[in-house]
Amino acid sequence: MKLIKITLFSLSMAASFGLCSPTALAAETTASSSVSVSETISHLEKALEEIAKSDFNTAQVHLKAARTSGEKITGNETIVKQAAALVIQGQIKAKLGDIKAASEELHNAISLYKSL
Numbered sequence: 001m002k003l004i005k006i007t008l009f010s011l012s013m014a015a016s017f018g019l020c021s022p023t024a025l026a027a028e029t030t031a032s033s034s035v036s037v038s039e040t041i042s043h044l045e046k047a048l049e050e051i052a053k054s055d056f057n058t059a060q061v062h063l064k065a066a067r068t069s070g071e072k073i074t075g076n077e078t079i080v081k082q083a084a085a086l087v088i089q090g091q092i093k094a095k096l097g098d099i100k101a102a103s104e105e106l107h108n109a110i111s112l113y114k115s116l
Contacts, residue, residue, distance in 0.1 A: 036072040037116055043069065044087065044110050047094070051102050056094055063091040075116045083112035 043066035050059035067087055073080050090105035 036069050037075075037113055039069040040066050040073065041110055041113050044106050044113070047090075048103055048106050051094055051099055051106075054097075054099065056097065059094050060091065063087065063094065067091070070113075073113075073116065079112050079116060083109045086112065 043062045047059045047062035047066065050056070050062060067084065070080070070084050070087060086105050086109035090102045090109060093102035093105060
């Protein structure tokens with residue numbers, strides 16, 4: 001009888017843990033995604049400031065950080081991919097020293113990230 005009670009108790013504990021964990025994971029994913037979006041936007045804005053100053057080396061550091069944090073973003077997959085492509089194009093144009101085109105690409109990426 002004692003063995004049956006222990007078995008039932010352990011099964012009920014396992015079931016309750018199984019019901020609670022998807023909820024916790026969903027909340028964690030949403031929170032980390034919003035942090036990644038704001039972090040990505042922050043890096044892009046800093047990169048824009050550096051591009052305006054023609055400091056392309058520092059801008060590249062911020063653009064790499066923006067791409068890294070952008071990979072963690074979940075949400076509308078199409079928008080995330082478009083924004084990431086714009087960041088890459090902005091990074092390429094910044095390497096070439098094209099301030100106007102790089103700024104335009106990065107502003108478009110920021111507006112896409114803000115729409116998430």
